[in-house]
Amino acid sequence: MSLRHAILAMLDIEKGSGYDLVKRFDQSVSYFWAASYQQIYRELQKLESEALLESEEVIQQGKPDKKIYEVTPDGISELQKWLEKPAKAMKIKEPLLIKIYAGELADTGLLIEEISQHKAAHATRLQQYQEMSELLINLEQPLRSKYFLPHQTLKLGIKIEEAWLEWAEETLEAIT
Amino acid sequence: MSLRHAILAMLDIEKGSGYDLVKRFDQSVSYFWAASYQQIYRELQKLESEALLESEEVIQQGKPDKKIYEVTPDGISELQKWLEKPAKAMKIKEPLLIKIYAGELADTGLLIEEISQHKAAHATRLQQYQEMSELLINLEQPLRSKYFLPHQTLKLGIKIEEAWLEWAEETLEAIT
DNA sequence: GTTGCATATTCAAAAAATTGAATATAAGCT
DNA sequence: AGCTTATATTCAATTTTTTGAATATGCAAC
Numbered sequence: 001m002s003l004r005h006a007i008l009a010m011l012d013i014e015k016g017s018g019y020d021l022v023k024r025f026d027q028s029v030s031y032f033w034a035a036s037y038q039q040i041y042r043e044l045q046k047l048e049s050e051a052l053l054e055s056e057e058v059i060q061q062g063k064p065d066k067k068i069y070e071v072t073p074d075g076i077s078e079l080q081k082w083l084e085k086p087a088k089a090m091k092i093k094e095p096l097l098i099k100i101y102a103g104e105l106a107d108t109g110l111l112i113e114e115i116s117q118h119k120a121a122h123a124t125r126l127q128q129y130q131e132m133s134e135l136l137i138n139l140e141q142p143l144r145s146k147y148f149l150p151h152q153t154l155k156l157g158i159k160i161e162e163a164w165l166e167w168a169e170e171t172l173e174a175i176t
Numbered sequence: 177m178s179l180r181h182a183i184l185a186m187l188d189i190e191k192g193s194g195y196d197l198v199k200r201f202d203q204s205v206s207y208f209w210a211a212s213y214q215q216i217y218r219e220l221q222k223l224e225s226e227a228l229l230e231s232e233e234v235i236q237q238g239k240p241d242k243k244i245y246e247v248t249p250d251g252i253s254e255l256q257k258w259l260e261k262p263a264k265a266m267k268i269k270e271p272l273l274i275k276i277y278a279g280e281l282a283d284t285g286l287l288i289e290e291i292s293q294h295k296a297a298h299a300t301r302l303q304q305y306q307e308m309s310e311l312l313i314n315l316e317q318p319l320r321s322k323y324f325l326p327h328q329t330l331k332l333g334i335k336i337e338e339a340w341l342e343w344a345e346e347t348l349e350a351i352t
Numbered sequence: 353g354t355t356g357c358a359t360a361t362t363c364a365a366a367a368a369a370t371t372g373a374a375t376a377t378a379a380g381c382t
Numbered sequence: 383a384g385c386t387t388a389t390a391t392t393c394a395a396t397t398t399t400t401t402g403a404a405t406a407t408g409c410a411a412c
Contacts, residue, residue, distance in 0.1 A: 001370095001398075002271045009278035019360050032273035034266065039399070041361060064360045064407050076281065083282040087271040087290060090210070091369095095178045095263040097208035097332070102185035103325040105252065106259040114263060149279040152350060156273070156343045163335035171328055177368070177400095195390050215369065217391060240377050240390045267399095 002088070003043050006033050008052065008071055008079045013150060015070040017058075018044050028132055028150075030125070031157040044069055052078050100171070108175060115175075119168035126161035129154055178264070179219050182209050184228065184247055184255040189326060191246040193234075194220050204308055204326075206301070207333040220245055228254050276347070284351060291351075295344035302337035305330055 010016075010024055021044075022037045047053040052075035055067040071079075096118055103111050136144075136151040186192075186200055197220070198213045223229040228251035231243040247255075272294055279287050312320075312327040 002269070002274055003398090005271075005278070006274045009274055012278065012281070017360075019358095029273070029277070030268075032268060032270040034268050036400075037361085038363090038401085042363090045362090060359090060407095062408065063358085066360060079278055080281050083275055083278060084286065087275050090272070091267075091269040092206075092208060092210050093178070093267040094208040095181075096266070097205070097329050098178055098182045098185055099259055099263050101205070101326050101329050102181070102188065102255060102259060104322070105188070105256050110260065146280070149351075150277050152347055153273050153277050155346070156339070159339035159343050160336060163332070163339045167332045167335050170331070174328060175325075179368085193390075195388095198390095212370075213391085214371085214393090218368095218393090221392090236377095236389090238378065239388085242390060 002082070003033075003035055003039060004047060004052075005079055005082045006035070007040065007043055007047065008075050011053065011069055012071045012076065012079065013146065015068055017066040017068055019066065021069075027128060028154065028157075031160050032153065047075070050074075103175075112172060112175065115168055115172055119165060119172070122161050122164040122168065126158065126165060129157045129161060133158060178258070179209075179211055179215060180223060180228075181255055181258045182211070183216065183219055183223065184251050187229065187245055188247045188252065188255065189322065191244055193242040193244055195242065197245075203304060204330065204333075207336050208329065223251070226250075279351075288348060288351065291344055291348055295341060295348070298337050298340040298344065302334065302341060305333045305337060309334060 006025075006029070007021065010021060010029075016024070018037070018041045021040050022035075025033060025035050025040065044053065044055075048055055048069070051072055053069045054072050055069045057065060058068050059065050096114065099106060099114065100111065133151065133154055136147050136154070139147060182201075182205070183197065186197060186205075192200070194213070194217045197216050198211075201209060201211050201216065220229065220231075224231055224245070227248055229245045230248050231245045233241060234244050235241050272290065275282060275287065275290065309327065309330055312323050312330065315323060
């Protein structure tokens with residue numbers, strides 16, 4: 001159960017609303033943590049009820065109001081305590097790979113189409129990560145230091161997206 | 177819920193016991209599907225109760241007896257039906273990356289130690305995958321054809337493990 | 353003027369995964 | 383004889399995730 005720690009870590013770097021978090025999860029850590037909006041909103045409520053987060057209502061014009069969450073000192077302690085314990089093993093579920101694994105039973109055309117789509121999605125994501133990476137490179141101190149480790153994680157995202165893209169190309173060639 | 181389809185796909189390639197499957201998941205598809213032994217055994221029972229699998233008791237000497245599961249024609253149909261539908265999105269949980277993301281709050285020594293351990297684990301896994309890949313390359317027809325697509329998935333595993341290893345080295349250098 | 357999109361959040365039933373305990377055979381080691 | 387490791391499987395309570403439905407504001411396009 002480290003969704004809570006992922007949320008605490010992200011809000012510690014920069015506070016924000018549930019909606020912001022959903023986007024940040026999707027746009028910058030999706031290669032190492034997948035979370036739905038329902039999961040995130042639920043966990044935010046729970047974290048606030050445990051006083052690990054506190055929120056402030058922000059009235060907006062032109063948009064619905066929002067709640068900005070911020071990590072409390074207790075939240076920081078909780079995160080630090082978690083950081084001392086060894087990390088649990090990775091868990092992954094990638095249905096596309098099962099399809100390819102069992103591809104002998106599938107229609108080759110459909111397979112090609114799906115791999116192409118995934119390739120496009122990975123290309124988009126790679127570009128997104130690269131843009132984000134450039135933003136981080138161009139930051140000035142002390143922000144640059146603050147984002148050093150998040151940036152380091154992003155570099156893994158880039159490498160993994162590159163691996164996917166290469167592989168998708170080779171696979172499309174191989175099955176055509 | 178495609179654990180069932182992962183199991184059907186693997187047993188379609190080669191029948192085996194729950195114990196065999198646990199090892200196969202761990203040794204060859206762990207970079208795209210994580211499953212615990214409890215999950216696998218439970219799902220095998222369910223699949224058999226739905227007549228998508230059938231089992232045969234095998235009495236062994238020197239070892240406990242085992243149940244060998246095999247996919248039924250209904251199981252093949254179910255798998256084919258699933259293959260026609262677009263694959264769901266990948267889900268991933270990698271707690272180590274959260275730790276690195278929040279690493280400013282952590283002890284650098286502990287962080288280095290953990291990254292080193294993960295690096296070693298990825299190196300072992302890479303070697304495992306490479307050995308498996310060589311086995312598959314050296315197969316003779318028709319087995320080679322049969323394993324063409326599983327082999328293709330393995331190649332992604334190799335690329336991803338390589339990306340991890342590279343990244344772990346760079347990260348260790350960067351934070352030391 | 354209504355359809356669709358982006359913003360913003362909440363609730364709850366159902367399904368799936370995790371955690372932890374249990375059981376059993378037999379080989380190898382000290 | 384007792385300990386560990388590998389093989390082999392089952393059950394159940396608890397926790398987490400998924401799926402699906404709701405609600406609300408305001409902009410832009412048709």
